[in-house]
Every structure is written in structure tokens, then in C-alpha cells.
Amino acid sequence: MDDAVGGERPKIRRNTSATRAATRKANEDAILKAAETVFAEAGFGGATMQLIADMAGLPKANLHYYFATKEELYRKVVERIFKIWLKAANAMDDAAGPAEGIGAYIDAKMEISRKYPNGSKVWASEVMHGAPVIQDYLETTLREWTEGRCAVIRRWIAEGKMAPVDPAHLLYMLWATTQHYADFGHQIETLNGGPLSNADWAAAKTSVKAIILRGIGVPPPN
């Protein structure tokens, strides 16, 4: 009977038998995931803590328990993306030549665009607005990585393994083309008349690799 009274709230137990640490991690992950979505869809300025809280299924005040400020939460989201992004960079390492190395890098970045489109959008938004949060990453980690890859490409060119192209502009083209499928995914879907199928994604990968590899004088492995 007393259960039937309207005012009684169910008192949902969010984490029944988990340790402190596990609960914390679960909540932080839920918040970060929700934040990534909201930041991607609305931008930093358009995102609200309330919306993120609702999407994560937590009261707003709880967000501020885990992340002191909106900026801190945003920073964590961006850093998370940057790490994923850097991992893909390894695809280019230890490759015998451009066909293998650049081909694998394109594949890896296309996969990321497909799997983490929101992350890519947040990154794009951050850079477009002058990288107020990750400027130091650009100047240190990214710069070093870029210079290292440019050196590799230059070596490949010197060894006659590919056509002599400007390494930096080649990298920009790789980034632009692969990330376009995430950042401009909405436009592509509109023109495509719906979400990309598995076959569509495969065709995209093949097309990108075909043009770029041929473009740098390397026969596409097909």
C-alpha cells in the first residue's frame, strides 16, 4: 500500500556493489562521454552543464564534484581525443615504404573518423577557435610527431620510393581528407541520402587511398 503513494521516489541505486574506485571511474566515464557528445553537437559555448548532466544521468552538482569547472571537463575531453588520435599515428611507424605506411595510416584515421566522430569534431572545433586549450600540445607533441613523419617521408623520397612531394602538405592532406568524414559527416550523409553503409565506408577508404597513393607515385596495393 505505502508503495502506491505517489510521492515515494524509487531511489534508484546507481551502483549496487561496486568499489569506490570503480564507481568513480564509471561516473567519470559517463560524464566524459556525455560531454564529448554535447560539446561536439553544440560547441563549447553552446554546451551547458545541465545538458551534459542530463545525458549522463546525474544531477548537475555531481558534475562539479568530479570536474571543478566546465573548462576542466572540456580539457579532459580534448586530451582524451588527442591520445586516441596519436595512437593511430603508430600505424605509420615501422613501415617499409609509403605504400604500406601511408596506406595503413589512412585506414587507421578513417576508422577513427567512423568510430569517434564526436571526438574529431571537438578537436576540429578546438583548433578552429584558436586552440585555447591545447595550444601547448600543438607546439610540442604534435610538432615533434609531424617533424618525425616529415623526415620519414623525405627519406622515402630520397630512396626513390615515392614522388617528391612536400611532406608537410601531404600530411595536411591526409588529416583533412580522413577527418572530413567525421567533421563533415552530416553533409556527406545528406548528399548520400542517408548514413554510410559498410560498403560506403569501404569505398571511401579505397577511393582515398587510390587517389593519394597514386598521387604520390606509389602503386595502390588494391
Place this chain on the structure above:
Amino acid sequence: MDDAVGGERPKIRRNTSATRAATRKANEDAILKAAETVFAEAGFGGATMQLIADMAGLPKANLHYYFATKEELYRKVVERIFKIWLKAANAMDDAAGPAEGIGAYIDAKMEISRKYPNGSKVWASEVMHGAPVIQDYLETTLREWTEGRCAVIRRWIAEGKMAPVDPAHLLYMLWATTQHYADFGHQIETLNGGPLSNADWAAAKTSVKAIILRGIGVPPPN
């Protein structure tokens, strides 16, 4: 004497001997220009009418005289960009073949990225957030334009003037690569150690054209 009193304001005459229409146009242009900059730098949500007003040198209330709401102002900014963007599309028309047509299109789009980086950023931001304002453009004008160009490319392929590549993905690559120099200009400048010089821009154009034209099986005119 009375002039010397501190309280006297200079009463700057903003438009001395202009017609009503000219004044209106000048003010609207100033507002649109300021708005483009602010929207590009801060996104829609992060932009404030006060900031736009300050940058345009007008009181905030005056903005609302010319543009009823923030949304309306934003819409005008986006539409303006879309028109510029479409104009460049003509560079691809009436070309004898892909070398000429696509080469000219790349040149035109690179010029736009250099000249209107803010416009490109606003466009990118709009699309990334699901195109809430220009969805209809995507579905009508852009779609028609895209299908027209795809047909042209297919014809070129059928005529043996270029390698058989997926036309849509080629277009995406063209958009991505050229717009990257505007949207990710900050990242490029950071890696470059400063703004791109004339020579840098020329190198960028040359690199992009070289890779893509060779990539579609067309000898670069260079």
C-alpha cells in the same frame, strides 16, 4: 567655454553625407563582417551580441534594429558565405578536361580559404553542428551542384581523360583539402612557425594540385 566642459560628448557623425540606403548598407555590412569574425572565433553559442556590436562600432541595440535576433544575423552570415562558395564552383565549369577544370577549382577554393578563412570556419561549424540553419541548402542547391559535377567527372572518366575514381569521394577530398587551410589554419600556422607567406601558399597550391591531379591520372600542367 561651454565646449570645454567635460561632459560634452563629441557626437561623432558616423555617416555625414550619405543617403539613407547607403548608411543602412554600410551598417549592415559592418555588422555582418563583425559577426562573421566573432562567430568564427567563438562559435554560435560562444558569440555575444555585445562583442559583435563592439567590433562593429555600434551600440548593441542597433544590431537588433537591423537584425531582429541572433539567429537571424547568423543565418545571414552563413548565407553570405554559401554564395561566395558557390561562385567558386563555376571554376570547374566549361573546362575541356579534368586537368584544367579540377586544377582551376583547387586554385579557386584555395584562394577562398586564404581570403575568407572566417567564412569557411562558420560554414564548417554550421555543418559540424548538424546544419540547423542551412539544411535546406544542403538538400537542394548543394545536392544539385554535386550531382552535376559528378556527372561531368563520370563523363571525363568515360572519355578516358582521367582514372576511374568515385566522383563523390573525389569531391569530398577536394573540399576537405582546400578548406583545411582555412579551418585548421591555426594548426598549420603553429606547425609552420608563423603565418603562411606568399611562397607558402603557392607551395600549398602546387602540392595539392600535384598530388590530386596525379592521383586521378592526369599529368599536372606544371
Place this chain on the structure above:
DNA sequence: TCTTTTTCTGACCGTATGGTCAGGTTCAGG
């Protein structure tokens, strides 16, 4: 069981923002 620490949250606050409006100013047309 009692105490301490961590976790959680409703209610609240100051500020900044988009937008309004009454009243003033300027201008074109007569």
C-alpha cells in the same frame, strides 16, 4: 556499533546574455 571519509544533491546565488522599449535624433519630401 560508532566514527570518519567519501560521495551525492536540492536549493540557492551572482552574473551575463539576448532581447525590449520609450524616447530622442536625423533625414527626405513637400
Place this chain on the structure above:
DNA sequence: CCTGAACCTGACCATACGGTCAGAAAAAGA
């Protein structure tokens, strides 16, 4: 010179937002 329309703006308002906090609730430790 007069008048009505167009133009301009300081002051104001309601709202929504990021952030705070006191204190409840739960878990861990003793």
C-alpha cells in the same frame, strides 16, 4: 520650414547559465 518616417540608443528586464554550499546518505574502517 514643417512633418512624418526612418533611424538610433541608454536603460531596463527576464532568463539561463556556471558555480557554490550545507547537509544528507552511503561506504569504509575500527
